[in-house]
Amino acid sequence: MVSNAARPRRHDAATADERIIWPAAFGQRFLVTVDVEEEFDWTAPLDRRHRSTKAMRAFGPAHRRFAEAGVGLNCMVDYPVAVDPVAVGILSECLGDGRSEIGAQLHSWVTPPYQEVVDPFTSHAGNLPIALEAAKLDMLTDAIDASFGIRPRIFRSGRYGLGPSSLSLLASRGYRIDSSMRALHDYHAVGGMNFSAIDAHGFRREGMVELPLTSVYTGLLRRRGAGLYRRAGRWPHGRGVLARAGLLSRIPLTPEGVDIRDALAGIDQALADGVRLLTFSFHSPTLEPGHTPYVRDARDRARFDRWWDAVFDRLAKHGVAATTIDEVLAAAG
Numbered sequence: 001m002v003s004n005a006a007r008p009r010r011h012d013a014a015t016a017d018e019r020i021i022w023p024a025a026f027g028q029r030f031l032v033t034v035d036v037e038e039e040f041d042w043t044a045p046l047d048r049r050h051r052s053t054k055a056m057r058a059f060g061p062a063h064r065r066f067a068e069a070g071v072g073l074n075c076m077v078d079y080p081v082a083v084d085p086v087a088v089g090i091l092s093e094c095l096g097d098g099r100s101e102i103g104a105q106l107h108s109w110v111t112p113p114y115q116e117v118v119d120p121f122t123s124h125a126g127n128l129p130i131a132l133e134a135a136k137l138d139m140l141t142d143a144i145d146a147s148f149g150i151r152p153r154i155f156r157s158g159r160y161g162l163g164p165s166s167l168s169l170l171a172s173r174g175y176r177i178d179s180s181m182r183a184l185h186d187y188h189a190v191g192g193m194n195f196s197a198i199d200a201h202g203f204r205r206e207g208m209v210e211l212p213l214t215s216v217y218t219g220l221l222r223r224r225g226a227g228l229y230r231r232a233g234r235w236p237h238g239r240g241v242l243a244r245a246g247l248l249s250r251i252p253l254t255p256e257g258v259d260i261r262d263a264l265a266g267i268d269q270a271l272a273d274g275v276r277l278l279t280f281s282f283h284s285p286t287l288e289p290g291h292t293p294y295v296r297d298a299r300d301r302a303r304f305d306r307w308w309d310a311v312f313d314r315l316a317k318h319g320v321a322a323t324t325i326d327e328v329l330a331a332a333g
Contacts, residue, residue: 009126009164010194011181014203022276026331029323030278030315033179034073035105035156037284038080039291046109046118051080056087058287063094069312071322072099076156079111082143092148101325103154104140111136121191126163134169141173154325156180162193171207176329179279183212184250196226200275209332214278215252216269222248253280255307256294263307264314271318
């Protein structure tokens with residue numbers, strides 16, 4: 001059994017030596033990543049029995065919309081999806097666009113071996129004993145290889161659960177890129193990791209290229225971002241008050257819970273901050289109404305599509321082009 005006695009990890013800010021110096025020819029680019037996973041009730045305790053992947057039937061049509069816009073999807077596939085032949089067939093067709101990529105996402109609670117009690121702490125794979133984290137990573141990687149004939153190069157730890165040994169485990173297994181850090185976010189209150197010191201710029205650490213999920217602070221007090229945002233969280237509705245007053249907002253680049261006006265402001269700010277590679281994300285069950293809090297009905301689903309249309313239009317106006325994992329690795333050196 002695994003206890004929850006260990007202390008969650010705080011990830012240190014990148015040093016100057018760790019920063020990736022992107023070549024001028026790379027310009028400013030963007031990636032879209034998708035957490036491709038089973039459906040479950042986001043408001044209920046995690047349960048290993050929840051392994052359905054029926055929402056994958058919405059993935060093919062959604063992918064076609066992205067492909068028509070010239071945007072590949074970096075599919076972070078977890079274990080229940082990797083062992084479902086129907087889901088594998090849908091994703092394999094998506095690879096025909098020549099820009100999409102199959103990566104890996106470790107949902108520890110539905111990935112064997114099952115040696116831990118499922119709770120909020122152990123759901124962050126980086127909190128597990130290193131041998132158990134490694135065994136689950138191997139099971140996931142081998143399942144993807146068996147289903148797709150591909151050794152994944154890019155990884156995400158489910159629930160952003162990147163622990164003290166995770167990057168070295170990934171590097172030793174041939175992974176090249178990690179995207180488990182959500183810039184400016186702190187999950188220690190739910191047993192997870194603290195990324196409040198991580199900004200949106202790519203860097204190298206322990207043999208891996210780290211591409212944090214892009215988040216930025218906007219507003220008149222953005223220079224005081226991390227400290228003020230943390231303190232505001234202690235006041236009733238403090239963060240909402242600051243956001244409505246135009247003083248401070250934290251904006252992650254995702255259509256899930258972020259309205260289009262904020263997303264466009266976040267894009268503008270990230271580019272003004274000199275972020276060379278913007279990393280967007282969403283979850284595959286969001287593509288079918290009723291599985292996540294973000295898309296409950298057809299109206300929400302239409303709003304999801306309009307969000308991406310507006311984002312792609314804003315990126316094009318800035319001259320920011322979609323990129324691929326091959327291009328990112330070549331540019332990172």
